[in-house]
Amino acid sequence: MSTIWPHDLGDTKGPKYKKLADTIRSAVGSGTLSIGAKLPPVRELSYQLGITPGTVARAYSILTEEGLLQAEVGRGTFVAAAKKPVLDDVWARQLHIHEIKNPGHISLFSPRIPDVGQVAAMRDALRLVAQGPDLAFLSYPTRDAYTPLREAVVNWLSELPLGSLSEQEVVLTHGGQSGLMVVMQALLRGPQPTILVEDLSYAGFRRAAELLRAQVVGVEMDECGILPDALEKAARKTGALVLCTSPEVHNPTGLYTPLERRQEIVRIARRHGIQIIEDDCYRMGDPRAPSYRALAPELGWHVSSISKSLTPALRIGFALAPQGRGPDLRRVAEHGYFGLAQPLAALSCILLGDPKTKDLVRAVQKEMARYIRVAVNALGGFDLTWDDQVPFVWLRLPAGWRSAAFSRAAAAQGVQIRSADEFALRDGRAPNAVRIAINAHVSLAEFESAMLRLRALLDSPLEQISV
Structure with missing residues (x-):
């Protein structure tokens, strides 16, 4: 990786995580970084470039969300294979829903309400x-x-x-x-x-x-x-x-x-x-x-x-x-x-x-509350903010996890959530937390499975992907 950029990111103005992300994009585009190439661990690259681990983690997180990189739990971060832009992929990008169409994968990016008759x-x-x-x-x-x-x-x-x-x-x-x-x-x-x-x-x-x-x-x-x-x-x-x-x-x-x-x-x-x-x-x-x-x-x-x-x-x-x-x-x-x-x-x-439409609204609220209770039952032992009339929960992460690393690890487990970084101003500081939206398009059992996968990650933070 040392041949991709100089020993620093230059003196140009702008956030360093953006410059690092641009550098990696250019390296992939030029072929310097080929498909499947492994990127350095967060701490190693931060030491090489003289920047904070959080800056590197944020750049990796942005590129992973774009699909340029992929994180594999226990193995590291790699250049992802190029995908053919099919219609479903286009819709996903436009709607900010990066849901992988595989069994067991679930998007918790944005709330999805159930059909109760509407x-x-x-x-x-x-x-x-x-x-x-x-x-x-x-x-x-x-x-x-x-x-x-x-x-x-x-x-x-x-x-x-x-x-x-x-x-x-x-x-x-x-x-x-x-x-x-x-x-x-x-x-x-x-x-x-x-x-x-x-x-x-x-x-x-x-x-x-x-x-x-x-x-x-x-x-x-x-x-x-x-x-x-x-x-x-x-x-x-x-x-x-x-x-x-x-x-x-x-x-x-x-x-x-x-x-x-x-x-x-x-x-x-x-x-x-x-x-x-x-x-x-x-x-x-x-x-x-x-x-x-x-x-x-x-x-x-x-x-x-x-x-x-x-x-x-x-x-x-x-x-x-x-x-x-x-x-x-x-x-x-x-x-x-x-x-x-x-x-x-x-x-x-x-x-x-x-007049019957208000009854449908109340039925939506009641069904969403069932999913929220499942999330609370699975994650309530952690620092969780929730309300049965709010279609998401807010999870403050325990020691050993950072929000970007946890989001990547969750995605590797087939659960897509939003890091606190996405809600912070570009030059602001984000807390160590994630937002988990309620998805009532899947069965209650499938949703519970996703919550249990998140709980397993919370119980066992991995040093190699925390920063």
Whole structure:
């Protein structure tokens, strides 16, 4: 390996793990590193290059996720064989689901909810849509045409503490991530605006901000969410326009921000003119405190979807503007994508307007809770954060494991999970933890088998793959 790069990675700016990953990619592309070539152990390479073991481990983890490298428990890290890009592989990369289609392998990257009758409900609704008037399939979307759907959304959300809400303040989006983008576009101004997020947060916040050329600054947090003193300091230092946060279900830790902390955050936001975007997409159960939209009607924006309650396949989300800001939000949506496709809007209106759909949501929650209990039974002896209304668990790793190494070892055992690194800012520090999503597309027995494989790894950390 010493012939692949000089004895250091140069003096160019940028994270060293990225430069190391680029160097390995170039070596593989040029043939200097051939398929099957074994890379040095993490500690050995870190010593050769004069960098930390964590930097090497992060570079290896990135390249393993890309499929360029493969880790084999007890043997080391190797250059992977090139794969033919078939359709399934393309879909997997686009959806961030790197699931290996082999028996016993299971993806726990993102939550997957069970079918408790919503598939049949969608098929019935599609038949009704297909019988609609001909012009519905030949016309551009219009604002007035979607009034019934927006009213159905208001009714769908009526039991939540969102404050006063009218259909004029609802914008229909293509899922929660689309909702975040629409709200940010309505709020951001200036050549390089600043967005604040928790130090550990949903990666979609950063991705949306980067697309809009915004700077993302992390704010220190504790077990209750954002620390008010840290938020005050960041607000003064950066002049940030927006705070993105998930107070009901923090992603990835599953923690919750209590009312008192939310009220402190609102006071600081008001003092500095910061708008608050609340991402409520991961909550499956009842909310535990009023939303920021209810606590601060003039600056609270709310984003949610049906992905964790009914289906992620339809890509239906809701962006809610503060009182009086509905026109700003609608303008962005209409200029960006006109509106939802007419058949999709009609389908959503049927589903959300059917009283039986709420029964399906409760059935999804009940079934997901069964899987969560299996995860807790298997992993509860470790430092685990969980809630039976949250579709993932957060596992702080015991001594002997690092998050990147544990994720690689789990993948080698056929279980794909997310390292804490994926939720940290690029220059931030990640805790020694992993997020394990609930996959109810597999049987309870298959899911339990995956949990037991993780427990076996936790019980026997391997020195050769820990750093």
